[in-house]
Amino acid sequence: MTVNSSQKLWMYDTTLRDGTQREGLSVSLEDKLRIARRLDELGIPFIEGGWPGANPKDVQLFWQLQEQPLKQAQIVPFCSTRRPNQAASSEPMLQAILAASTNWVTIFGKSWDLHVTEGLKTSLAENLEMIRDTLQYLRGQGRRVIYDAEHWFDGYKYNPDYALQTIKTAVDAGAEWLVLCDTNGGTLPHEVSQIVTSVIKSFPQHIQLGIHTHNDSDMAVANALAGVMSGVGMVQGTMNGYGERCGNANLCSLIPNLQLKLGYKCIEDDQLSQLAQTSRFVSEVVNLAPDDHAPFVGRSAFAHKGGIHVSAVQKNPLTYEHIEPEQVGNCRRIVISEQAGVSNVLMKARGFGIEIDKNHPKTRQILQRLKELESQGYQFEAAEASFELLMREVLETRPSWFQVKGFQIHCDLGKAVLTTKALATVKVAVNNEDIWEAAEGNGPVAALDAALRKGLVKFYPQIQTFELTDYKVRILNGHTGTSATTRAIVELGNGTQRWTTIGVSNNILEASYQAVVEGLEYGLLLHSQLNAEVR
C-alpha cells in the first residue's frame, strides 16, 4: 500500500443533508445548527447544510448562518439541476439556493441514461442542457460549484460515453469539483479504482474529483478509500455513517484511516483527537444510541476482554491495538468476564485502588470465583461495582454494614392497569440490632429499596443521597418457563458517581434484592472512601 505524505484531502460532511435522509432520524433547526458548529470545530472544510427550497427548516438554517457564520467551514446548500424544459433563471429551487448566500453550492445531476429517460422522462440531450444551463447560471451569479454526478458508477457501467458527456458538460459549465457518486451503494472497491482511473484518463486537463459512497454493500468506507488511492481529492461522508437506507461513508472511520494509515492531511491532529467526542455528540443530538462497537470511536473500540489480550496489551499496547486510542479521542478499557485472566483482575484491582499482584495467594481465587459466578449467569462487565465487592470479599476486606435477615413483598391489586402498588417489609440487622421496616413502591423492587433505606438511614444518613437510576432484568434460560434464571442489574447514583451491581437467581425478587443490597453497600463503600480521603 502506498503511503501518501501529508497530501491535503478535502472533507465534505453531508450529515445535515444525506444523513437526515436516514429512516428514523429527524433534527430540529437548533439541532442542525449545533451539529454544524461542532463539525466546524472539528475542522471539516465543507459542510452541506441541507436543501433550501425543499423545506422551511433548511431555508432558515442558511439565514441563521448568515447572521452568525461558521468559523472556518464553507456551508454549502444542495439542489438538483433545473427541471427539464425550463430556464435555470426561472427555477424557484435555484433562487432558493442563491438566497442562501454562500460561496459554494452543490448541484446533483443525472449520469445514468436510465435515470434520464425513466426518471426525468426527458431526452439525453436535454439532461446535458439541464446540467449546462444550471451550472452556467449559478456561475454567472458568482457561485462556485461542486457537481455531484448522481449514480456515476452505475451510469458509467451501462453507458460510459454518455456518463462522460455529463461530467464534461459540468466541467465546461464551470464545476470546480466533480464528485463521483455511488448512489445505490452497489459498487465494489476494485470497480471504483478502475472507473476513477478511467475518468482521470478521459480528461486532457487537470480536474478535481471527489467521491460520495453509500453503504448498501457495506463498502462505503472501502470505496471512498479506493477512490482516494486512485486520485480523488474530496471525500463526502457523514458522522457515524448516517444516511439514506444503509447509510453513507462514515467520516469517523474514513478520517482516521486516511490520516493515520495513509498519511493524508484531513484535519489537524488536535481536531482528530476530538473525533470520538464529536461522534457521540452527534448521536446524542440526533437522539440515536451510539454504536459501542463502531471502529475508532465506539466505547468498545479499544475494550479488551480476553485474558490473553489484556496480558499482552499491558506489556505493549501495539499487540492488540491498531492505533493509540487517544489519537481519535478514545480510551483503552479492560472488561472483566469469564474470558478474563489474572491480568484483567490485576488491572481492575489497580483501578479500584486494591493492591495485589500476580503472586498474591488470593489473586487466582478471585479469578476462579469470577468464573464460577459467570457460569451461573452473572455478568460482571456490566456490574463492576459487584466485581469490586467480590474482590474485597475474597480478600476479606469487604466491610459489613448490615445484614438482611429476610423480606416479604405484598402486592395490592389496583382497579386498573399500572395502579397496583407493592409493599415490602424487611428485617435487617445493624450492629447486632434487628430492625423491621416497611415501605410502599410502584413495584416490588422500588418498595424493597425504600424499606431498606428507611431501616438504614438512621445508621447511615448518606443513604438518603443514593438514587436508583436504572433497573434491568434479563431471563437467561427462557425455555424453562417461570423457573428460569433471572439476572437483575441495578444502577445507583449519589449525584456525582454512578455504579452498577448485579444479582442472579431463579427467583426474580431474590435476584433484584441481591443487586439492590450490593448497590447500597457499594454506595456506603464509596462514601467511606471519600471520608477517608478528606481526613
Ligand SMILES: CC(=O)SCCNC(=O)CCNC(=O)[C@H](O)C(C)(C)COP(=O)(O)OP(=O)(O)OC[C@H]1O[C@@H](n2cnc3c(N)ncnc32)[C@H](O)[C@@H]1OP(=O)(O)O
Ligand atoms: C441521491 C440523492 O440523495 S438526491 C437527494 C434526495 N433528497 C430528497 O429528495 C429530499 C428533499 N426532497 C424534497 O423535499 C422533494 O422531493 C423536492 C422538494 C426536492 C421535490 O418535490 P416534488 O416537486 O414534490 O417532486 P417529487 O419529490 O415527487 O419528485 C422529484 C422530482 O424531481 C425530479 N428530479 C430528480 N432528480 C433531478 C435532477 N437531477 N434534476 C432535475 N429534476 C430532478 C424528478 O424527476 C421528479 O420530477 P417529477 O415530479 O416531474 O417526476
Ligand SMILES: CC(=O)C(=O)O
Ligand atoms: C448526491 C447523492 O446524495 C448521491 O448520489 O447519493
